[in-house]
Amino acid sequence: MLKVSDLQVSYGAISALGGISFEIPQGSIVTLIGGNGAGKTTTLRTISGLLRPKSGSVTFLGEDITAVPAHKIVARGLCHVPEGRMIFSNLSVDENLSMGAYLQTDKALIAKNRDYVFSVFPRLKERIKQMAGTLSGGEQQMLAIGRALMGNPKFLMLDEPSLGIAPRLISTIFEKIVEINKSHGITILLVEQNANLALEVSRYAYVLETGRIAMQGESQKLRADPQLKATYLGG
Amino acid sequence: MTEFLQQLLNGLSLGAIYALIALGYTMVYGVLRFINFAHSDVFMVGSFVGYYMGKLIPEGTLWGGLTILVGSMMACAILGMTIERLAYRPLRNAPTLNVLITAIGVSLLLEYTGQVFFGAAPRNFPAIFPVTNFHLGGLIISSNQLMVIIVSAILMVVLQLIVFRTKIGTAMRAVSLNPKAAVLMGVNNDVVISFTFGLGSALAAAGGILYALNYPSIDPLMGVMPGLKAFVAAILGGIGNIPGAALGGLILGTVETFVAGSQWSTYKDAIAFAILIIILLFRPAGLLGKFTVEKV
Numbered sequence: 001m002l003k004v005s006d007l008q009v010s011y012g013a014i015s016a017l018g019g020i021s022f023e024i025p026q027g028s029i030v031t032l033i034g035g036n037g038a039g040k041t042t043t044l045r046t047i048s049g050l051l052r053p054k055s056g057s058v059t060f061l062g063e064d065i066t067a068v069p070a071h072k073i074v075a076r077g078l079c080h081v082p083e084g085r086m087i088f089s090n091l092s093v094d095e096n097l098s099m100g101a102y103l104q105t106d107k108a109l110i111a112k113n114r115d116y117v118f119s120v121f122p123r124l125k126e127r128i129k130q131m132a133g134t135l136s137g138g139e140q141q142m143l144a145i146g147r148a149l150m151g152n153p154k155f156l157m158l159d160e161p162s163l164g165i166a167p168r169l170i171s172t173i174f175e176k177i178v179e180i181n182k183s184h185g186i187t188i189l190l191v192e193q194n195a196n197l198a199l200e201v202s203r204y205a206y207v208l209e210t211g212r213i214a215m216q217g218e219s220q221k222l223r224a225d226p227q228l229k230a231t232y233l234g235g
Numbered sequence: 236m237t238e239f240l241q242q243l244l245n246g247l248s249l250g251a252i253y254a255l256i257a258l259g260y261t262m263v264y265g266v267l268r269f270i271n272f273a274h275s276d277v278f279m280v281g282s283f284v285g286y287y288m289g290k291l292i293p294e295g296t297l298w299g300g301l302t303i304l305v306g307s308m309m310a311c312a313i314l315g316m317t318i319e320r321l322a323y324r325p326l327r328n329a330p331t332l333n334v335l336i337t338a339i340g341v342s343l344l345l346e347y348t349g350q351v352f353f354g355a356a357p358r359n360f361p362a363i364f365p366v367t368n369f370h371l372g373g374l375i376i377s378s379n380q381l382m383v384i385i386v387s388a389i390l391m392v393v394l395q396l397i398v399f400r401t402k403i404g405t406a407m408r409a410v411s412l413n414p415k416a417a418v419l420m421g422v423n424n425d426v427v428i429s430f431t432f433g434l435g436s437a438l439a440a441a442g443g444i445l446y447a448l449n450y451p452s453i454d455p456l457m458g459v460m461p462g463l464k465a466f467v468a469a470i471l472g473g474i475g476n477i478p479g480a481a482l483g484g485l486i487l488g489t490v491e492t493f494v495a496g497s498q499w500s501t502y503k504d505a506i507a508f509a510i511l512i513i514i515l516l517f518r519p520a521g522l523l524g525k526f527t528v529e530k531v
């Protein structure tokens with residue numbers, strides 16, 4: 001579904017990604033884990049077109065999207081839930097969801113997606129008229145995911161959905177991520193610092209270290225890997 | 236009492252014009268975070284478009300006046316979008332200071348190009364609408380004043396509907412809150428920014444026509460003072476806040492008119508800047524603005 005080949009990205013003179021390659025098969029949950037500053041966010045931003053790579057390519061559904069402007073990539077069914085959620089704080093929950101459906105023209109489909117979002121996150125329905133900025137961190141994350149679902153994605157990228165969220169909500173959100181993948185067959189690329197959780201819900205994992213892929217494998221196996229355990233899973 | 240009401244009426248009709256201009260400053264600030272100093276010159280061009288259209292269309296008719304009003308708004312919408320496309324878009328990733336300096340450059344360009352084409356001498360703006368005075372108690376309401384109040388009220392309601400009830404309006408607010416997130420929704424920010432310039436410039440043109448109706452002497456530098464005051468009005472209301480700009484304009488116009496009618500009338504232009512200083516000292520976010528802190 002998505003193929004990243006030898007992607008190099010830098011901020012000015014500072015290199016953030018030193019040529020990474022990976023592939024994400026249709027229907028799966030793949031995770032990209034790594035410490036702070038490893039280049040995870042940079043990877044997602046480059047895939048969704050917010051950043052331009054120095055070299056390398058991104059192929060989505062068989063087409064090269066490396067040079068496609070960000071707002072046109074969304075139209076192809078690739079949605080990105082950014083780090084820090086980036087919900088529109090002074091818009092209502094409802095308006096945030098409408099923004100998620102910005103490119104959708106089929107009214108019936110929009111209504112169906114809205115119902116689906118409310119079935120996954122009933123809390124959003126309770127808070128539909130509330131300003132998004134007044135939601136709790138966890139609810140904002142639900143909104144950010146719900147907003148992306150309104151764009152009718154085939155492929156969803158989530159950047160640290162567990163960041164800054166109350167622990168009891170983290171497990172809820174991860175359950176929902178699995179549910180979204182299962183029930184709608186949406187392929188997911190999950191970026192996390194919380195490696196334990198990410199490896200639990202994913203099928204395959206890539207470990208990013210200072211702009212390079214240091215390790216990769218089936219999540220099950222990586223969870224048992226002694227080296228990975230020592231570095232990322234707290235021993 | 237009658238005199239108070241008369242002054243209030245005069246103040247509100249002046250304030251409505253400031254409000255129309257202030258809306259453009261505040262909307263552009265919302266999406267691009269800079270003050271478009273050329274905005275006051277779009278206001279001036281609006282008057283001149285009206286002046287030249289007035290030569291082709293019979294004076295003193297309602298339909299003629301409205302045609303001129305709409306024509307000038309459309310011309311200035313195109314002008315505003317052109318300015319954005321040519322001068323500001325290439326600087327999208329440049330520091331704000333560069334954009335500000337460019338805006339001053341565009342402003343000077345319009346003013347001096349205006350002097351080349353229109354001449355520096357003031358011209359008489361035609362009476363494009365029918366003119367009568369209504370007497371209400373002791374109050375004298377000129378039809379032009381009424382026109383200012385009605386037209387600006389309608390425009391502000393329409394603007395409110397566009398910004399808060401339409402898809403492009405929601406996108407405008409989204410871009411102003413978080414441009415990167417808006418892109419991730421599939422919004423082409425350039426289109427939204429262009430639309431914002433068009434909308435703001437059309438309002439400035441309406442302001443230019445309405446201003447010229449009541450102060451019928453126009454020249455290429457006529458935008459400077461009303462522009463500065465509208466800028467103060469936008470700050471007063473809370474820069475980036477649309478209802479704030481309308482409120483700021485009305486307050487400023489009213490205060491200015493009362494000062495002009497008092498023994499301190501020589502300070503009528505200074506009062507705007509006194510208000511600016513006070514607001515910056517005590518409530519820098521403006522009357523309706525708030526510094527929003529994003530939860531992280």
Ligand SMILES: Nc1ncnc2c1ncn2[C@@H]1O[C@H](COP(=O)(O)OP(=O)(O)O)[C@@H](O)[C@H]1O
Binds near residue numbers: 011014037
């Ligand atoms: N806007 C930026 N300007 C300069 N350097 C940046 C910027 N964003 C990230 N970096 C640098 O790029 C590297 C990768 O960052 P990032 O992709 O955010 O990592 P992660 O998401 O894994 O924490 C880090 O060294 C970081 O300091």
Ligand SMILES: [Mg+2]
Binds near residue numbers: 040083
């Ligand atoms: Mg990150």
